[in-house]
Amino acid sequence: MDTIRQLMMGFPFILFSVLLPLVGLYWLLVLLRIAPVELFEKDSLRDDHLASALVALGFAGVPTTVALSWLIVLAAGMTLAVELLVLRWLSVGLFIIPIGVVLLWASFAVASPIAETLCRQMGPWFHRHQARRSLLGKCVKVVQAPSDGQPGRAVLTDDSSCEVRLLGKQDRRESEGEYRVLVKYLPGEDAFRSVAKDAFLETRTRLRQLNGKSKKSRSEGTLAPH
16 A cells, blocks of 8 residues: 555656546536536637647547546556556666656557547447537538528438538538538537538648647747847
């Protein structure tokens, strides 16, 4: 018990000693209907927020809180396992700081695809329970194109039992059989705006390239002599 207590209060696991109780408290508040499940979701993917970032990583279809909870729990388990099996037998001294940082990064990196798989399996449950904003970023197939001011209908490509309403602009009408990506939720109409799947992927790629160039420019600007 003393070993476990020392590991929990030492770096790097102390990060999870803080995060895990917060995760548990949050889900308790959800069960008591005090906190919303879609805590971080926005009505649109346009802005660069947490939910949008997780959608880009493949966590579309479940609330952001679910994805974060799985990431934290899985990374915590991996970090604790490495500390128990390896680090506690080594005398690393102050090197525990860089080692701990690398361990945290590796734990989250390994946990990410596992968490994504778990979230994908949980997705249909949230689809049935009307977690609408968490559907942003999901790919749908149009089964009925909009006409005469009436919204169109589409189903998720990975869950045909989940149907959504599509509201398109006059010059951007969806076509039956077309694959679209949900990008904006309209709560007043309980409907979505969407873009063509290819356009969505191209935009994501372009934004990543622009962000990379921006970071590189800032780095070069910092290093440039004045």
